[in-house]
Amino acid sequence: MNSLDILRREADLLAMSAIGQPPHKGVPACPGLNLGETVRHIGGGYRSVLAWIRLGREPEAGEWQEYPAPQEDPLDFMRSGAEAVIAELEAHDEDEPCATWWPDQQNYGFWRRRLAHETTLHRMDVQGAAGMEVGAVADEVAVDGVDEVLTLWLGHKLDVLGVRGSRDSLVTIQVEDHLWLTRCGPRGSSAWRVVDPEDAHVADAQVSAGPMTMYRWLWGRLPDRLVTTVGDDDAIAQLWALLRLATK
Template sequence: MNALEVLQREADLLAMSAIGQPPHKGVPACPGLNLGETVRHVGSGYRIALGWMTLGREPQPGEWQEYPEEGQDPLDFMRTGAEAVLAELTAHDEHEPCATWWPVQETYGFWRRRLAHETTLHRMDVQGAAGMEVGVVTDEVAIDGVDEVLALWLGHKLDVLGVRGSRDSLVAVQVEDHLWLTRCGPQGASAWQVVDPEDAHRADAQVTADPMTMYRWLWGRLPDRLVEVVGDHDAIAQLWALLRLATK
């Protein structure tokens, strides 16, 4: 997967999907979120990421532009943010060291991947709010997105937030021939990809879906009825609840 190409394509799709749409239109999968706020949020996110890259550390409030300037169209705010961050990422090799908020990957490649998925997710939100058919991504992109949300958000962000589960549970997440195990509980959360399908038998429960469905379900954009679940439903509910805290 060329994350830079995905980012460019998804930013263009998001912008095209938002053109001419009333900003107050709600995002069906995210009650309380509307189209205009989604577009602004993406533009702000590009500028936060750019701050990490150029400052070499986490940008502090006031060091990045969170909202459009007076009179600036939110869509233009999003587009100029995309142009700036794409220019910065293109100027650096993906393996070049760069400040990030994930110690496992402190390179420009982190931001290529992170912003590619952030933009893809919100492009789908905008299309849903606009009443459009939500465009699919390739299986490769979706499977990488599954890995990212499990490893980065469940496995890392929850620990940063100091959030813990209430009970020990092991849930398998299967997408075609790709399998992850997630462990949640009072000691923290973790996720890792495994090779042997027999490892799924160790789990208290299992969730199975095609790549695009699992990608969207893990991000809270699809209901449980669209994925196949077996085993301990409470374990799956805990995984779901912790993901919502990690990714909010």
């Protein structure tokens, strides 16, 4: 999976999907979010990443351009942000060190992967708001997206936020022959790949779906009826609620 190619392609698709669309159109999967705010958000996000890289730390408010300038078209703001961050990432090898918000991966590869998935997710949001068919991604990309949301957001971001579950529970996530175990509870949350399928039998519940469906479900973009669930519904509900807090 070439994350930089995915980022470049998805940024182009997002921009093309937004052309000519009224900014007030709501994103069906995210009540309260509209097309214009999605485009603005991703444009500001690109600039935030550039600030992270150039400052060597998390930027503070005001250290990057979060909103378009007066009279600047939000779509132009998004496009110029994409061009700038892609050029920066392209100029460095994946393994070259740089500041990120994940201690386990302090290199340019982190930002390539993170922005590839961020852009893909919001491209789907824009297409949904525009009333278009939401374009699928390759299974390899979706599976990597599942791994990222579980290990990075559930397994790390919640700890940074100091958010805990109310009860200990294990939930297996299955995407074809790929398996993850998630642990949530008062001591924190974590997720890891399962090598031996027998290890998944200790779980209280399991959620199964195809790559694209699971990718979108974990990010809160699809309803429960589109995935297959087995076991303790409360354990799944806790996982779902914690993911919403981690990824909001």
